[in-house]
Amino acid sequence: MNRTVSCPRCGAPVPWGAESPFRPFCSERCKMIDLGAWANEEYRVAVKGEDEETDPGSAESQRDAP
Numbered sequence: 001m002n003r004t005v006s007c008p009r010c011g012a013p014v015p016w017g018a019e020s021p022f023r024p025f026c027s028e029r030c031k032m033i034d035l036g037a038w039a040n041e042e043y044r045v046a047v048k049g050e051d052e053e054t055d056p057g058s059a060e061s062q063r064d065a066p
């Protein structure tokens, strides 16, 4: 009895069993990409506020330079 799921990342068929340690992902890479995707979103939100603070300063110093 072999159940197969689709990798949420690339859609590849993944056998649902001990031979697929990264299920429901087809591989560690797809798993890391998916985890990284939402981690990136969190990171971008955190960096966004910081970016707004640093942007005017760097723009000003660029204008000061000849």
Ligand SMILES: [Zn+2]
Residues within 6 Å of the ligand: 007, 008, 009, 010, 011, 012, 025, 026, 027, 030
């Ligand atoms: Zn995949």
